[in-house]
Amino acid sequence: MFRSRVSLALLLPAVLALWACSQTPQFIAKDEPWRADEERACLAAGVVHETSFVASRDSLGGPSVCGALRRFTVAATVHGSVQLRPAALLRCPMVPAVDRWVESVVMPAARYYLGSSVVELKVAASYSCRPMNNVDGANLSEHGHANAVDISTFVLADGREVAVKSGWWGGLAERNFLRDVHRGACGVFTTVLGPGYDINHRDHFHLDLARHGRDGEGRICK
């Protein structure tokens, strides 16, 4: 009897530690009125239309600080010619930004460096209510506002796949393509992080429309 009590007492803290580990990581969320203002302006401007590849629904996430006023599920971009797999859950301003990047940067770069067109982007992440880099106690990620998308691979019409993970330091054509696509993203998004930034981004490009700096006009391109 005595022995079983001792073993239970030893086991209990271990069980509690495991329970604590399994809990969702916590984050810090700031009050940022610009987010809703920007989203409302985008919705009022009517720049995003429902199509066979863009579905729209009221509200995303909640009741919490995560999410958006309106949910857009984007299964393809550039008039449906480039698939997003799986479909990305995005807030309004991100939809035309992805479209612009793919059409004006990714497609020409694929033709120039790889001699083929891009038909699909693999989406490693879009909406996710979590702290930055999943670090407990960090600020809420732009993914939590559906204001970010992670792209891991570009699929070409000829069947080739250019993955950020292998291509960033791969053959010359892939390297040039990925660097061009990364650099070009910096003219569209306000945050662009790739393998040159840190180990968390070794296998994807993180693209978002966060505001940086005191005037909100800063950009991060790494």
Ligand SMILES: [Zn+2]
């Ligand atoms: Zn990301």
